[in-house]
Each structure stands twice: as C-alpha cells, then as structure tokens.
Amino acid sequence: MLRGAANGDRAAAERMTLAVLAGLLLLVAVVAIGVGPSGLSPDRVVALLAAGPGTDRFPVSESIIVWQIRLPRVLMGAIIGAALAVAGATLQGLFRNPLADPGLVGVSPGAALAAVAVIVLGNGILAPLVQPLGIFALPIAAFVGALLSTFLLYTIATRGGRTSVATLLLAGIALGAFSGAITGFFLFLSDDDQLRDITFWTLGGLGGTTWLKLFACGPIMLAAVLASPVLARGLNALTLGESEAFHLGLEVQRMKTLAIVLVAGAVGASVAAAGIIGFVGIIVPHLLRLAVGADHRFLLPGSALLGAALLVLADALARTVAAPAELPIGIITAAIGAPFFLWLLLRRRGLLGV
Amino acid sequence: MLELDAVEVLAGERRILGPVSFGLPAGGLVAIVGPNGAGKSTLLKVLAGETPPMGGEVRFQGEDMAAFSASRLARRRAVLSQSLEVAFPFTVFEVVSLGFDGAPRALTAGQKAARIEAMLERVDLAGFGSRNVQTLSGGERQRAHLARVLCQIGEAVDEEGPKLLLLDEPVSSLDIRHQVDTLRMARDFAREGGLVVVVLHDLNLAASFADRMILMRNGRIAEDCDPAALLNGQTVDEVFAIAMTRIDRGPGRPPVVMPHAV
Numbered sequence A: 001m002l003r004g005a006a007n008g009d010r011a012a013a014e015r016m017t018l019a020v021l022a023g024l025l026l027l028v029a030v031v032a033i034g035v036g037p038s039g040l041s042p043d044r045v046v047a048l049l050a051a052g053p054g055t056d057r058f059p060v061s062e063s064i065i066v067w068q069i070r071l072p073r074v075l076m077g078a079i080i081g082a083a084l085a086v087a088g089a090t091l092q093g094l095f096r097n098p099l100a101d102p103g104l105v106g107v108s109p110g111a112a113l114a115a116v117a118v119i120v121l122g123n124g125i126l127a128p129l130v131q132p133l134g135i136f137a138l139p140i141a142a143f144v145g146a147l148l149s150t151f152l153l154y155t156i157a158t159r160g161g162r163t164s165v166a167t168l169l170l171a172g173i174a175l176g177a178f179s180g181a182i183t184g185f186f187l188f189l190s191d192d193d194q195l196r197d198i199t200f201w202t203l204g205g206l207g208g209t210t211w212l213k214l215f216a217c218g219p220i221m222l223a224a225v226l227a228s229p230v231l232a233r234g235l236n237a238l239t240l241g242e243s244e245a246f247h248l249g250l251e252v253q254r255m256k257t258l259a260i261v262l263v264a265g266a267v268g269a270s271v272a273a274a275g276i277i278g279f280v281g282i283i284v285p286h287l288l289r290l291a292v293g294a295d296h297r298f299l300l301p302g303s304a305l306l307g308a309a310l311l312v313l314a315d316a317l318a319r320t321v322a323a324p325a326e327l328p329i330g331i332i333t334a335a336i337g338a339p340f341f342l343w344l345l346l347r348r349r350g351l352l353g354v
Numbered sequence B: 001m002l003e004l005d006a007v008e009v010l011a012g013e014r015r016i017l018g019p020v021s022f023g024l025p026a027g028g029l030v031a032i033v034g035p036n037g038a039g040k041s042t043l044l045k046v047l048a049g050e051t052p053p054m055g056g057e058v059r060f061q062g063e064d065m066a067a068f069s070a071s072r073l074a075r076r077r078a079v080l081s082q083s084l085e086v087a088f089p090f091t092v093f094e095v096v097s098l099g100f101d102g103a104p105r106a107l108t109a110g111q112k113a114a115r116i117e118a119m120l121e122r123v124d125l126a127g128f129g130s131r132n133v134q135t136l137s138g139g140e141r142q143r144a145h146l147a148r149v150l151c152q153i154g155e156a157v158d159e160e161g162p163k164l165l166l167l168d169e170p171v172s173s174l175d176i177r178h179q180v181d182t183l184r185m186a187r188d189f190a191r192e193g194g195l196v197v198v199v200l201h202d203l204n205l206a207a208s209f210a211d212r213m214i215l216m217r218n219g220r221i222a223e224d225c226d227p228a229a230l231l232n233g234q235t236v237d238e239v240f241a242i243a244m245t246r247i248d249r250g251p252g253r254p255p256v257v258m259p260h261a262v
Helices: A011-034 A042-051 A060-095 A107-121 A127-157 A165-189 A192-203 A211-238 A242-247 A252-274 A280-291 A296-320 A329-352 B040-047 B070-076 B092-102 B109-122 B138-153 B176-191 B203-209 B227-232 B235-240
Strands: B002-011 B014-024 B028-033 B055-060 B077-080 B164-168 B195-199 B212-217 B220-225 B244-247 B256-259
Touching (some): A011 A042, A011 A060, A107 A165, A107 A192, A165 A192, A192 A329, A211 A242, A211 A252, A280 A329, B014 B220, B028 B203, B077 B138, B092 B109, B164 B176, B176 B203, B212 B227, B220 B227, B220 B235
Parallel strands (some): B077 B164, B164 B195
Antiparallel strands (some): B002 B014, B212 B220
16 A cells, blocks of 8 residues: 555655645755854845845844855755756666666766866867867766767667666666776776876765855756656656656657666766766655655656755755864765665565565 | 458468458457467558568558558557567556557546546456556466557547457466456447457367357468358368367257267
8 A cells, every 4th residue: 555545546655745845945944054163043034135245234244144154055955966866867767677776877977077188188189179278178078978978878778769777777877887997997097186086076065065066067967857747657668667667658769868868967967067876866765755745747857856955955064064174965965875775675676575 | 451462471481371361340349260370460560560571562551561551550569479578667558548448539537537537447457457467377467468458449430430459369378257247348349330359279268259260270261161161161170180079959050069089
C-alpha cells in the first residue's frame, strides 16, 4: 500500500508536497544567508534583503555580507542543487534505473576533465582558446566536456536510431574511468598552484561564488530545470519500457535526445560552477519516491526544490563545521550520500531477495 | 482494416518473419498460434507499427502504417506486451492512468479517475488502486496492464473508424477464470466493431474465442482459417510436431485437442 488517496491517485498529496518544499527552500535559504563568521538572525536577513543592496539603514558591512557574499552563494547552491537533482531524476527515468547518477555514468567526470584541461593547459597550448573567454572559459569548457561525453556515450549506445540503456550505463562507467585517468595525467603535469585548483574541482565547493560567476553558469542550469517538466509525461511512459512508451504515443527517440541534452547542460554548468558534487542526484529523487510518489510530473519539480534546499543546507554546514576554515561541499554530500547509497542497495537487495 | 503485403523482417542475415500477406477486416478476433520462435511476437510488433517491415508494406485503414506518428497510432491502436516490469513504485491507479497520458483526450481529472476505477473493477481489481504495482502478483499485474490498455483504446469504434487491439499472450499468468474474463473482454471489443489480434498458446482457449486462427511456423503462415477447420486438420500436429487427440463437441464447434501422449 502506498500513501495517498484511497483510490491510489496521489496527485493532491504531490501538489501539497511541492508547496511545502517551496516553503522549506525559502526557510533554509534565509537561515543559510544568516549563517557564517558574522551571524545574522533570520529576521535581520529578511530586513536586509528587503532593504535592497547599498542601503544606508543598516551597517554597510552587513549589507555587503548579505548582498555581495552570501546571497550569490546561496542562490548558486540552490540552483546547483536543483540542477543536479533534476539531472539525477531524469537520468534515472531514462535508464529506468533508480541508481543512475550523473557522477556514475561519466557525465560529471567528462566535465571535470575539460575543466582540469583548461586549468593546466590554459596558459600553454590551449591559451588561444582560453584567454579570449576570460572567466567564461571554465564554465564553457565544463559544459562542452559534459556535452561531449554525453554525446559520445549516446553514440556508443545508439544503433539504428535506438539507444540501449544497458550499454549506455556500462559505457558511462568506462568513460568515467577513462576521463579519470586523463585527469590524473594532467594532475601529474600540473604545478603547485594548478594542483590546488584541481583539488577544488574534484572535491567541489561554493567558496568564491560571485554574481558574475552566477550569471555565467546559472542561466544554463535554470533553463534545464525549468524545461524539465516537458519530459515528465515521457519519463512516466518510459517507466514501462521503451516499446510501451511508443505504444502509448511517445516519440521515444526525440524524448531521449532532449533528456540527454538537458542532463549535459545541467551537469556541465554545475561542474563549472562548483566542481563535482556527488550523490545529490541520487538521494533527492529517491527520498521523494519513497515518501511521496514516483510520478515525474511531481518528481522533477519536487527534486528541484528539495535538491536546492539540501545543497544550501550542506553548504551552510560546510561553512560552519570547521570554521573559520571551509570544508569542500563535495565532502559533505559524499559523507551523507555514500552511506545512503549503500543503504539503498541493501534495501533493494532485501526486496529482490538475493 | 489491416493489410499486410509481402511483409518481411530480418534479424541480421536471418529471416524471422515472412514474406506474409493477409488482410484483417474490422469486427473480428484473430488468434495467432504457433510453436516458440515461430515469429508470433514479431508479427504483433509489425502490426503495432513498432517494428517497421524491411520488405513489403503494412496498410492500416488504407494508409501506409510507417506514415503514422506515434501519437496518432496511440489513438487508433493499443498493445498489451508480454512481461511488463514497472521501473518505479507507481500505484496501480497511476499505471492505469498512463493509458490516458499517451494520447491525451479532453477528460477532466475527475472523469479520468472515474473511468480508471470502473476499468479496475472490470478487470477484477476493484480496490487495488492504491497498491504498489511492483508488489502485485504476476496475474494481478497482467490485469492492471490490461486495464491501462483498455483505458488507452477506449471505444472500439469512433468517428475516425474502428480501432485495433493487440494482445501478446495476455493470459499467460492468469488463472482459468481470469483467462476467460480477459478473452471475453477482447471478444466484446471485436463485437463492438474493433479488430483484436491476440497471440495465444492454449489452442482450445484460442479456438473458443477466435473468429479466425493463424497458425505460424518458421516466420511463415502455415494455416489461416476458422478455428474448427484448423483444429480438425492435420497441420496443427505437424507444426507442433506432436500427435493430437480430438474430442468432438458437436457440429459447428471446434473440437478439443489434446496431445496424444497425455
């Protein structure tokens, strides 16, 4: 028996959950803006936000902390969390496998490889490409890296216009390992400064987020998140299998292509902004499926809201647990996510009885 | 309503279907029977518009089936496949409602819910709406998918003409009563003017409900006739490579066949 109305229609409960999640996200965001070396109470944060930037009703330092440092960071965290969770839910729907994650199928490693290449070779052989792009070089490289690895994956797994999901999953693992190997080779070539930068990419972090960085990476992720509901009906039909989705009237191949572009955009831009942040894409959709429902018309927007709230929360933790130092956020999400992932595996094993 | 003209399907070098040519008029229930690997499911996939024939043509209501878009096909025909796994924990209600999702109709949420509940009652799953479809027994799941398919297809005939219902071994997991119930629903659909093509293993069950039976062997049609003629003839024994005993049930009714060894 699954929760919801007695007839099995969970749409009303799902709409209610979305409203609650939106409220939760707002609450977490306000608290997170207040958290840090100079703490601010939530009502002060709200007052500072309402007063607008450059106000003279509050101390300048507080206004700058909220408007120039914490707000862009919290917004970036929210948008990355939303993008990663939506990418995870989309990949899981596409693979018909609840364990699919952008990090596991090689999309994030591909993006990270391109970013590391820019860091290490940006002043060398890639200089003619990297210099004119300025601060946009990293986000663009990561996006192209994600798109290329997704496209490669897709080409390997597609024959005669049909994509084999099993091949896609396995090829993704191989491709991820290969990207990792080349990233390791760049690591070997890099000097000390570059090594520090690369470490940042592999662990992930939101430190140093500026409005400029937000404007460089945010729109792609926002577009992916906002476009995702278009896929909902298709992913629902795909739950029964590809043949059945076609029987139900879906242009399966077109829908798969759209889903893959969306995932590449969301993941590429997030890696560009904050490095590899794992497990958000797995945990969030899973929690929602367990607690509320699996209908993608709910799951995609729900994942966006919960993913955003979780990542903002994780970032607030990353800033406070080792204060004044800052933990990379990837450590927090992995420390929570990896055991959760194992728990899911064990639970599935129990269900399957093997 | 449905015409096949020299249709062929190849898997690599191997011909798995055809060439086959036949026409199926609306208002009938056609059973496809034959040994494992005879090409029954492949034929059904061709009829569904899912596997495009590599030679020949399939015409659906006079038009080349390849010209139909997925959504237009979904309004004209529905398919119940074999072995359906649902990847995520959907409720039975949600799975059945997918039938309405594919080819959207102008129905309110309330109308859909009422139809879904009525359909669940028809397949003897009243009260199962809130169950997790992944925890149902094989037979219950098969009936839940039947309800979904029936929601998708709706009336047997609409202003655009008769519709097509394709069932691939729809009774493989069902107990004897639900086997009969399911085939009765299929026959009702045919009586109302639609066309039903159903793949079955049980020759006697097929003969009791079908207007016409197509016996397949090695991707070709071995026999295409009415049930009584098929079961009285010797081709069945040859195709299945087992001698049959026939129990006569009177004039005009197909005999009951049993393998000789039993």
